Amino acid sequence: MVTSTSARKALKTTLEVPTLRRSYYARTLDESQKGKKVAWCSNNIPSEVLDAMDVTSVFLENYATVIAAKRLASAFCAAGEKVGFSQDVCGYARMLMGYILARDQVPEAPYGGLAKPDFLLVNSYSCDSRLGWFAAMSRALNIPLHVHDAPHQPDGASDSAINADYTERELRGLVAFLEEQTGARFNPERLRKRLDLSRQTSDIMFEINELRKAVPCPMGSADMFTAVWPAMYMAGTKECEDFYSKLRAEVEEKIAKGIGVVPEEKFRLMWSGIPFWYNMSLLNYVEDFGGVVVIEGFYRSRERRLRAQDDDPIRDMALSSTRQRGWPATIINSIDDVLDAVKEYRINGVVLSFNPSCRLSYVSQMELQRSLEEQGIPTLGLECDMADERTYSEGQVKTRLDAFVERLLAKA
Amino acid sequence: MNRVITAGIDIGAATSKAVVLQNSHLLSYSIIPTGAESVTSAQRAMDEALLKTDKLSLEDIRHIVATGYGRVIVPFANETVTEISCHARGANWLFPSVRTVLDMGGQDCKAIRCDEQGKLVNFVMNDKCAAGTGRFLEVMAQVIGLPLEEIGPASLQAKEEIRINSTCTIFGKSEVTALLRQGRDRQDILAGLHAAIVNRVYTLLRKIGIEPEFAITGGIAKNTGVVKRLEERIGLRVRLPEEPQIVGALGAALFARDRLLEK
Numbered sequence: 001m002v003t004s005t006s007a008r009k010a011l012k013t014t015l016e017v018p019t020l021r022r023s024y025y026a027r028t029l030d031e032s033q034k035g036k037k038v039a040w041c042s043n044n045i046p047s048e049v050l051d052a053m054d055v056t057s058v059f060l061e062n063y064a065t066v067i068a069a070k071r072l073a074s075a076f077c078a079a080g081e082k083v084g085f086s087q088d089v090c091g092y093a094r095m096l097m098g099y100i101l102a103r104d105q106v107p108e109a110p111y112g113g114l115a116k117p118d119f120l121l122v123n124s125y126s127c128d129s130r131l132g133w134f135a136a137m138s139r140a141l142n143i144p145l146h147v148h149d150a151p152h153q154p155d156g157a158s159d160s161a162i163n164a165d166y167t168e169r170e171l172r173g174l175v176a177f178l179e180e181q182t183g184a185r186f187n188p189e190r191l192r193k194r195l196d197l198s199r200q201t202s203d204i205m206f207e208i209n210e211l212r213k214a215v216p217c218p219m220g221s222a223d224m225f226t227a228v229w230p231a232m233y234m235a236g237t238k239e240c241e242d243f244y245s246k247l248r249a250e251v252e253e254k255i256a257k258g259i260g261v262v263p264e265e266k267f268r269l270m271w272s273g274i275p276f277w278y279n280m281s282l283l284n285y286v287e288d289f290g291g292v293v294v295i296e297g298f299y300r301s302r303e304r305r306l307r308a309q310d311d312d313p314i315r316d317m318a319l320s321s322t323r324q325r326g327w328p329a330t331i332i333n334s335i336d337d338v339l340d341a342v343k344e345y346r347i348n349g350v351v352l353s354f355n356p357s358c359r360l361s362y363v364s365q366m367e368l369q370r371s372l373e374e375q376g377i378p379t380l381g382l383e384c385d386m387a388d389e390r391t392y393s394e395g396q397v398k399t400r401l402d403a404f405v406e407r408l409l410a411k412a
Numbered sequence: 413m414n415r416v417i418t419a420g421i422d423i424g425a426a427t428s429k430a431v432v433l434q435n436s437h438l439l440s441y442s443i444i445p446t447g448a449e450s451v452t453s454a455q456r457a458m459d460e461a462l463l464k465t466d467k468l469s470l471e472d473i474r475h476i477v478a479t480g481y482g483r484v485i486v487p488f489a490n491e492t493v494t495e496i497s498c499h500a501r502g503a504n505w506l507f508p509s510v511r512t513v514l515d516m517g518g519q520d521c522k523a524i525r526c527d528e529q530g531k532l533v534n535f536v537m538n539d540k541c542a543a544g545t546g547r548f549l550e551v552m553a554q555v556i557g558l559p560l561e562e563i564g565p566a567s568l569q570a571k572e573e574i575r576i577n578s579t580c581t582i583f584g585k586s587e588v589t590a591l592l593r594q595g596r597d598r599q600d601i602l603a604g605l606h607a608a609i610v611n612r613v614y615t616l617l618r619k620i621g622i623e624p625e626f627a628i629t630g631g632i633a634k635n636t637g638v639v640k641r642l643e644e645r646i647g648l649r650v651r652l653p654e655e656p657q658i659v660g661a662l663g664a665a666l667f668a669r670d671r672l673l674e675k
Binding site for chain 1: 481492493494495496497531532533534535537539540
């Protein structure tokens with residue numbers, strides 16, 4: 001049984017996210033009722049394109065984290081298992097399938113539930129489980145599904161014309177699908193405006209992540225795992241940009257005044273992998289020992305977004321995504337990234353989450369942990385599902401964390 | 413240094429242990445079943461250890477460190493340290509050349525690396541599954557029909573080692589029951605069970621690497637069948653404490669002494 005609470009935030013601006021999120025979901029319900037087309041999306045579907053086409057996007061994996069944060073996930077997962085989905089299947093997928101197919105067996109869904117979808121959009125980027133999940137939803141809901149494919153680039157950023165052309169075709173295919181579903185014509189200028197704003201916001205996020213290198217750390221992962229939300233789901237909006245401008249200002253103020261998450265840091269940690277959404281207070285746990293989780297491996301803006309690569313916004317997106325190192329990074333690139341971050345953020349140890357229902361991340365975490373230990377960087381692996389709190393054992397996790405802290409303090 | 417009394421108390425899943433130290437000298441210890449009430453068990457373990465001293469009372473103890481899963485509920489402890497660090501410290505104090513410790517307890521097992529001072533360097537735990545723990549062997553002893561203390565020596569008398577396919581305690585129990593019904597020899601079955609448990613913990617040890625010397629702590633260190641097989645598997649002689657179950661509490665008492673020295 002989880003007895004802990006949400007993460008304690010160091011920044012006032014972070015506390016605005018729940019309101020933004022509630023408004024976002026309320027808006028999707030409102031827009032749906034007013035006749036706007038609603039797309040249920042996987043992560044990495046470019047929301048800027050949907051906004052430009054006046055389509056309301058709802059990102060299911062995020063909704064699943066909301067359910068998990070409210071500690072309702074076990075009920076939703078159990079419902080998904082009852083309708084036939086194995087416990088080995090992604091927790092997010094189980095929850096949403098339970099929501100769709102066994103609504104009478106789940107608690108009341110947060111924010112009044114999800115807006116009814118007109119179609120589904122899934123990105124093959126980073127996760128293959130999604131493809132099966134979204135196909136199952138398409139059958140269950142009897143609505144169209146569009147698969148948006150992205151080429152994997154084993155060596156990271158690439159100038160490959162083949163990859164850029166393929167990505168462009170896929171993006172144009174997405175636009176064509178949306179035109180068919182909405183009856184509206186795509187307006188490139190609207191997308192251009194969204195992309196420009198999205199880039200500006202990414203720049204601000206990048207600066208915030210650079211500022212977090214300060215000692216003492218002004219903003220840790222306890223804040224950022226919440227504060228990253230607008231960038232993931234409201235990209236390309238003025239509201240999103242304003243939020244990060246405010247966040248950056250608050251971080252700068254903290255640095256100017258020498259205010260850190262903990263007053264006297266004894267050790268600095270990285271959290272690698274998806275956190276346990278039902279117990280984000282784990283990110284504060286080490287603060288009682290003088291530690292701070294400074295930076296996260298996932299969801300971190302690693303580089304400044306490339307400037308516009310082409311006047312045509314679709315071609316621009318295609319070139320940017322293939323020329324920018326980032327998702328889907330290979331294991332090797334991810335490891336290099338983490339090793340660099342350990343130096344830049346002056347990290348003394350890395351906590352890695354091993355998520356049984358996220359196959360993709362599990363394998364890479366093993367290799368990452370091995371590489372870190374080879375470099376003499378202490379690591380701790382915690383194996384719990386990201387959403388299903390039935391897999392979490394407080395005593396076991398805290399014993400491991402306590403021992404890890406003892407290890408770090410013994411080394412200091 | 414004046415006479416300084418410290419104590420360590422280890423509240424484990426199966427047993428509670430207390431150790432009383434006077435400076436660097438082990439004065440007394442106790443081992444009792446933990447039972448349902450951890451606080452009562454902690455008190456009893458402490459009382460029993462004190463009874464074995466020359467009229468010491470709780471008030472004579474300058475600093476008490478609690479360890480084990482029940483460490484946070486010991487009302488008379490001054491602080492807590494995890495059993496991982498305590499086993500490292502305790503084993504290294506008993507054998508200063510020890511750098512790798514395998515603690516096989518009632519319901520979990522841990523592979524631990526320490527430095528020359530007994531400080532924790534790395535660790536890995538298995539506490540999600542009873543395989544590789546005392547509970548596994550208790551269940552199997554019951555199924556086989558032998559007292560727990562006899563299964564180790566019996567396993568070394570086997571003519572052949574019957575391969576046990578299940579790593580899970582529950583499924584393993586079914587498998588052993590089936591083998592007994594087939595008339596298979598108890599010693600041969602025990603050989604297979606002991607091999608299975610050793611395979612399990614060997615995987616744990618490999619994850620953090622094995623640096624000599626190597627010690628086993630926890631109740632299973634008393635099982636000669638496990639110890640001998642591990643020695644053969646690892647290719648190292650195992651250092652065995654005289655009373656392996658108290659190593660965690662000993663480490664805790666040593667940490668208590670360290671705190672006083674720091675002050």
